[in-house]
Amino acid sequence: MKSFVSLLLVCTLLISCKQNAPENADATANESDTLAVQLDTYFNALTELDEFNGVILATRGDSLLLAKAYNLNEDPGSSTYVTAESQFDIHSVTKLMARYLLVKLELEEKASRKQTLDEFLPDFPMGDQITLEMLLDHVSGLPRDFEGYEGDALDMTPEEIVFWAQQQEFLFTPGTDYQYSNVGYEMVYYVLEAISGKPFAQYLQNEIFEPLGMEDTGSHFYTQQDNLRRLAKNHQLVSDSLVQVPNILPEELRTSRIYSTAHDLNLFLDHVKQEPYVSLLRDESGIIEKNGGSDGIRAQIYTDVAADFNFVLLANYDEMPFQRTIVDMVALLNGDPYQVPKAINRTGITLPDEILEQYEGTYYFADMDIPLEFKAASGGLEVFQDGESIGILQAESDSVFFEDPKAAESFEFLQDEDGAYFVMMGWKGIKLKGVLEN
Numbered sequence: 001m002k003s004f005v006s007l008l009l010v011c012t013l014l015i016s017c018k019q020n021a022p023e024n025a026d027a028t029a030n031e032s033d034t035l036a037v038q039l040d041t042y043f044n045a046l047t048e049l050d051e052f053n054g055v056i057l058a059t060r061g062d063s064l065l066l067a068k069a070y071n072l073n074e075d076p077g078s079s080t081y082v083t084a085e086s087q088f089d090i091h092s093v094t095k096l097m098a099r100y101l102l103v104k105l106e107l108e109e110k111a112s113r114k115q116t117l118d119e120f121l122p123d124f125p126m127g128d129q130i131t132l133e134m135l136l137d138h139v140s141g142l143p144r145d146f147e148g149y150e151g152d153a154l155d156m157t158p159e160e161i162v163f164w165a166q167q168q169e170f171l172f173t174p175g176t177d178y179q180y181s182n183v184g185y186e187m188v189y190y191v192l193e194a195i196s197g198k199p200f201a202q203y204l205q206n207e208i209f210e211p212l213g214m215e216d217t218g219s220h221f222y223t224q225q226d227n228l229r230r231l232a233k234n235h236q237l238v239s240d241s242l243v244q245v246p247n248i249l250p251e252e253l254r255t256s257r258i259y260s261t262a263h264d265l266n267l268f269l270d271h272v273k274q275e276p277y278v279s280l281l282r283d284e285s286g287i288i289e290k291n292g293g294s295d296g297i298r299a300q301i302y303t304d305v306a307a308d309f310n311f312v313l314l315a316n317y318d319e320m321p322f323q324r325t326i327v328d329m330v331a332l333l334n335g336d337p338y339q340v341p342k343a344i345n346r347t348g349i350t351l352p353d354e355i356l357e358q359y360e361g362t363y364y365f366a367d368m369d370i371p372l373e374f375k376a377a378s379g380g381l382e383v384f385q386d387g388e389s390i391g392i393l394q395a396e397s398d399s400v401f402f403e404d405p406k407a408a409e410s411f412e413f414l415q416d417e418d419g420a421y422f423v424m425m426g427w428k429g430i431k432l433k434g435v436l437e438n
Helices: 002-048 093-107 132-136 158-166 182-196 200-209 262-272 322-334 353-359
Strands: 054-060 063-070 235-238 241-244 258-260 287-294 297-304 309-315 361-365 370-377 380-385 388-395 400-402 410-415 421-427 430-436
Touching: 002 054, 002 063, 002 322, 054 262, 054 322, 093 132, 093 182, 093 200, 093 258, 093 262, 093 287, 093 297, 132 182, 158 182, 182 200, 262 297, 262 309, 287 322, 297 322, 309 322, 322 430, 353 370, 353 380, 353 421, 361 421
Parallel strands: none
Antiparallel strands: 054 063, 054 309, 235 241, 287 297, 297 309, 361 370, 361 430, 370 380, 380 388, 388 400, 400 410, 410 421, 421 430
């Protein structure tokens, strides 16, 4: 009797699974279809607002939700025109690849993120205090970019990069504060070159691009391979006109000038979200992500390990509201509220001088390494850079100011816990903090 009951139970479970499987599959398919439509609607709206030109690829589980190019000009002869297979310069996205390589070396017991920089560069200032992990986490104290170098950075050899890094003044004692540092990552690239015996770009080619089948990914410099076939051309908005800008600028360094496609970058995401790498690369929220960009170009790769979705966003037009778009993408793929892009039409108000005067002063934006001075003027604020007026801001509220009523860019003045004012600048979808200088 017991065996018969067990058999009935097993049969019931099997029948139940067979009956439920199509329903569950249909539900998953319907959800994927809905997400695909929402993504397409979002980027169509962004493109119609003249705020996006590029490629979006998104996956959920094993399902490809969307892999599509959006063009401001549908003429294939246009310099802005891209396809889903276009290759884009990815800039600082390469930093995540460098982190992955160090994690891989650590797992292979060939290196450790706890090693100090002086083990590779004995004469480096404070090298005995700077760990490789500090360089990865931007807490080494090195500045964002090279100070004092007068030539074109593009001409610098790896040895010259190290020399000029050694000449930089530390912003703080290693490990005590945070400052995004391209200089620090150049030291990471040097260490990886020292360990591998290959240029950093060639090491990426051999350890990541080739093993993962990233056939459309490569480097502009320092590699034996040349697979550059469909490079997206970069663009900026200049005096209301879309202008092509060089993909390679004189102030950029050759070390990590990597290009890739949305498809290839998704292969990389699928790889790093697996063990043993995911545990060492994800943040406290279970996210692995990195963005990059320069004049005329934006790139973002993102994976949510728990929610099991990826997306890759590549744009060859830098006027897009980048940070807002990323936030909306995450919300959309999580099923959370988000807003489809729509035209902006701000209304200005006039504020009394006693409110405006609270915000007067010079604020330093560390991420851009620029000070901006604000002065009360005509019911709003006038902005100065290096003593030269660069614009008049209208007030939208008691604390929010804007220049262009049709643009999302704004300045919001806030107070910290001690009552001191600081300002958050919304610039191309990115939030940048300005701290009041004494």
